[in-house]
Amino acid sequence: MGAVFLVTAAGLGWAAGTGAAAEEEQPTPATPAAYLAEQLRKSPVYLSDQLPRTNPLSARPAFVKEAKRTGVPTYVLVLPGSGTGGPDGDGLLAAVHDRLGKDGLYLLFGGDGGSPEVGTFGVDVPARDAAMATTFELPYDAGTLDTFRHFVDVLRSGDAAQRAGQGADASRAGEEPDKLYTTRTDRENQGFLVGILLTGVPVLLVSVGWYVRRWRGGKGPGLRLLMPVAAGVALVIGVGAPLVYGDTRSDGDPLPTAADMKARTVRVAHGLRDDPVYVDPLAAGLLSPAELDRLRKRAERLEVPVHIAVVPLDTPDESGGDGELLAKRLHSRLGSPRLRPGGAPSGDGVYVIADAAENGELEVVNYGAKLDSAKLYDDTEDLRFGAYEGSKESKASKNGDGRLYPRLEEALRIIGRTPSGPRSGPYLDPMAAEDPVAEDELPSLYSGDFGPGAFMGVVAALAALGVTAAGLAIARRAGLGTLPAGARVSAGARASAGTRASAATRTAAAARTAAAHDAVPQAPARPSAGWLRRTARRELDEMNDEFERLSGELPEAVRTRAWDCLDAATLLLDQEGDNRVDADADPPTLATGLALIRAGRAVLADRATATAPQLKLCTLNPLHGPWSAERKLKLPGEGGAARSRPVCAECRTALDARDGAGSDSRRARAERAAGVVASQLLCLRAPGSGRSAPYEPYYRVPGPLDATQGTDRSQSLTVEQIVRRVREQLGVH
Numbered sequence: 001m002g003a004v005f006l007v008t009a010a011g012l013g014w015a016a017g018t019g020a021a022a023e024e025e026q027p028t029p030a031t032p033a034a035y036l037a038e039q040l041r042k043s044p045v046y047l048s049d050q051l052p053r054t055n056p057l058s059a060r061p062a063f064v065k066e067a068k069r070t071g072v073p074t075y076v077l078v079l080p081g082s083g084t085g086g087p088d089g090d091g092l093l094a095a096v097h098d099r100l101g102k103d104g105l106y107l108l109f110g111g112d113g114g115s116p117e118v119g120t121f122g123v124d125v126p127a128r129d130a131a132m133a134t135t136f137e138l139p140y141d142a143g144t145l146d147t148f149r150h151f152v153d154v155l156r157s158g159d160a161a162q163r164a165g166q167g168a169d170a171s172r173a174g175e176e177p178d179k180l181y182t183t184r185t186d187r188e189n190q191g192f193l194v195g196i197l198l199t200g201v202p203v204l205l206v207s208v209g210w211y212v213r214r215w216r217g218g219k220g221p222g223l224r225l226l227m228p229v230a231a232g233v234a235l236v237i238g239v240g241a242p243l244v245y246g247d248t249r250s251d252g253d254p255l256p257t258a259a260d261m262k263a264r265t266v267r268v269a270h271g272l273r274d275d276p277v278y279v280d281p282l283a284a285g286l287l288s289p290a291e292l293d294r295l296r297k298r299a300e301r302l303e304v305p306v307h308i309a310v311v312p313l314d315t316p317d318e319s320g321g322d323g324e325l326l327a328k329r330l331h332s333r334l335g336s337p338r339l340r341p342g343g344a345p346s347g348d349g350v351y352v353i354a355d356a357a358e359n360g361e362l363e364v365v366n367y368g369a370k371l372d373s374a375k376l377y378d379d380t381e382d383l384r385f386g387a388y389e390g391s392k393e394s395k396a397s398k399n400g401d402g403r404l405y406p407r408l409e410e411a412l413r414i415i416g417r418t419p420s421g422p423r424s425g426p427y428l429d430p431m432a433a434e435d436p437v438a439e440d441e442l443p444s445l446y447s448g449d450f451g452p453g454a455f456m457g458v459v460a461a462l463a464a465l466g467v468t469a470a471g472l473a474i475a476r477r478a479g480l481g482t483l484p485a486g487a488r489v490s491a492g493a494r495a496s497a498g499t500r501a502s503a504a505t506r507t508a509a510a511a512r513t514a515a516a517h518d519a520v521p522q523a524p525a526r527p528s529a530g531w532l533r534r535t536a537r538r539e540l541d542e543m544n545d546e547f548e549r550l551s552g553e554l555p556e557a558v559r560t561r562a563w564d565c566l567d568a569a570t571l572l573l574d575q576e577g578d579n580r581v582d583a584d585a586d587p588p589t590l591a592t593g594l595a596l597i598r599a600g601r602a603v604l605a606d607r608a609t610a611t612a613p614q615l616k617l618c619t620l621n622p623l624h625g626p627w628s629a630e631r632k633l634k635l636p637g638e639g640g641a642a643r644s645r646p647v648c649a650e651c652r653t654a655l656d657a658r659d660g661a662g663s664d665s666r667r668a669r670a671e672r673a674a675g676v677v678a679s680q681l682l683c684l685r686a687p688g689s690g691r692s693a694p695y696e697p698y699y700r701v702p703g704p705l706d707a708t709q710g711t712d713r714s715q716s717l718t719v720e721q722i723v724r725r726v727r728e729q730l731g732v733h
Contacts, residue, residue, distance in 0.1 A: 073104030136167025195453020283356035305349030323363035473577030565600030588703030
């Protein structure tokens with residue numbers, strides 16, 4: 001990192017270096033500016049072979065294409081380094097222009113994109129405004145080619161200055177441009193979201209649809225429709241997600257070829273075959289001619305082969321910026337049938353890889369030399385990251401930068417005094433660099449966090465089902481929801497507003513309903529909880545159907561009274577809101593609900609009952625339905641004389657038959673009346689009691705029918721009382 005800075009420093013500061021070298025009559029190496037100018041004579045675009053992962057040599061035609069779009073002669077340099085900021089960028093471009101001798105637009109890019117350095121010589125274009133606008137308008141993940149392409153677009157737009165000002169204002173306001181590419185973290189988040197949608201939406205459709213259908217009493221789409229719809233939705237999500245999230249790579253850098261990845265290794269290895277010290281052309285000037293000569297002579301005097309390479313090290317290079325890995329590649333490249341004197345393969349020896357940056361990395365690695373690799377590794381630890389300060393002699397030297405040369409000199413000194421050992425490899429094998437293609441590939445949407453997302457989708461769908469169920473239950477209790485009966489009332493109202501059945505059909509339906517209710521509903525005097533639950537479930541469904549069928553033609557008074565009975569019965573029997581009689585409902589609750597259902601069905605069958613101020617129920621057994629007459633009765637536990645109470649037609653017939661024997665005395669008639677009461681009186685088990693618990697008269701058992709609620713010797717049991725008690729008990733008004 002920072003190689004561009006050193007290139008510019010070397011290119012600008014070499015005049016002083018050449019002066020010192022002239023005093024010692026040493027040959028002067030080419031400067032970076034001269035080297036770059038020579039490359040631009042061959043092509044107006046120079047890509048360093050040290051950036052194959054981001055700007056491979058094979059991408060040069062794409063850069064040339066963009067350079068031609070500027071409309072003026074354009075020369076482009078793409079050099080290693082994280083950026084090109086600083087005052088030296090302009091100086092390098094000026095130096096290259098002086099040596100090339102051609103006017104035009106000069107551009108300098110770092111290996112990872114960023115803001116370009118620009119220089120205009122003999123042409124009038126708003127290059128600096130275009131560069132500033134590019135800096136503000138592009139996100140950090142834009143590559144070098146992306147940056148160059150955007151720069152040219154701004155340059156050709158005609159409003160570069162305005163866009164630069166707008167970009168600066170947006171930056172000061174804290175605004176950042178959106179990313180161009182999908183990162184691996186983004187892909188994990190996308191996979192998580194797709195997992196949630198792929199399982200959550202279908203499960204939500206099926207579960208909530210099924211529940212709402214049950215809540216509405218079977219109205220609405222069933223599983224035969226919901227399942228195919230859910231499958232279709234899952235298919236759409238599964239096929240559509242890769243189209244929406246279609247990115248396959250995390251950046252837009254051109255893909256390198258195998259030749260791109262080995263270009264620098266081949267070049268450096270070629271230089272090391274005949275010279276123990278190789279300095280990259282972009283690092284020329286970091287070592288003076290005198291220092292280079294001393295290093296060569298000292299390396300040749302050592303008993304083991306030494307290869308010194310001074311090159312920029314950066315993450316976009318073939319070794320991923322790892323000097324030890326570059327040494328391994330060089331060793332492999334230098335190995336050939338040609339042997340050195342003594343029989344050692346030409347690639348074997350100690351490799352010294354120095355990063356061409358101030359305080360850069362310096363690696364000393366043994367590949368086949370007869371030295372103690374562990375000792376060599378330990379002794380060069382201080383040199384590895386620029387901690388070595390240098391000897392007095394090197395500090396006094398006026399040549400070089402005063403830092404790289406002393407470290408190289410000390411490295412050779414350490415190699416010379418390292419004990420001999422068996423021919424061996426490095427003390428620590430370097431880790432392999434990532435594949436240049438695979439490192440930027442995004443994983444599949446259906447990997448990584450997709451699995452957890454799919455699980456969370458199911459959990460979220462079930463949670464939504466729970467919320468839906470709770471909401472519907474609350475709405476029902478508050479009287480805001482649409483109950484099964486209410487749904488049927490609405491359906492009936494809609495039917496009455498639309499096309500109705502013929503008058504004959506309606507009359508026949510009413511006649512059938514009346515005939516079905518001529519007889520008093522049967523009910524045992526001591527019903528079990530099972531009988532009550534089964535009967536209430538069946539007759540609730542039947543009344544729902546009757547109410548739906550007849551509600552469109554019912555007079556308002558009849559419809560209101562029947563609806564009150566049906567509504568209160570549903571509230572009482574289905575407190576869980578799942579459209580079925582609650583499994584834990586106790587006998588008093590079941591009996592009350594069934595009494596309301598039978599009262600409501602009686603209203604539908606005999607509409608005259610709807611006009612009565614109050615709808616009284618049979619005192620002996622409310623499950624018999626509405627009263628038909630009053631008879632004197634004395635209930636168990638009562639003192640005094642018998643009192644007139646409402647009874648149903650069946651109980652009236654039984655009482656009249658007993659009383660009809662004219663020869664019977666009053667005492668005999670009272671005894672026979674007591675027998676009727678004993679055989680017909682509804683008795684229930686108390687809530688929470690077992691099957692062995694005794695039956696008690698219904699008005700003594702806690703519940704809406706008990707005497708404490710107003711059912712006593714002086715009052716008659718009415719539907720209006722029961723409806724009011726149920727609603728008060730459940731908090732519905």
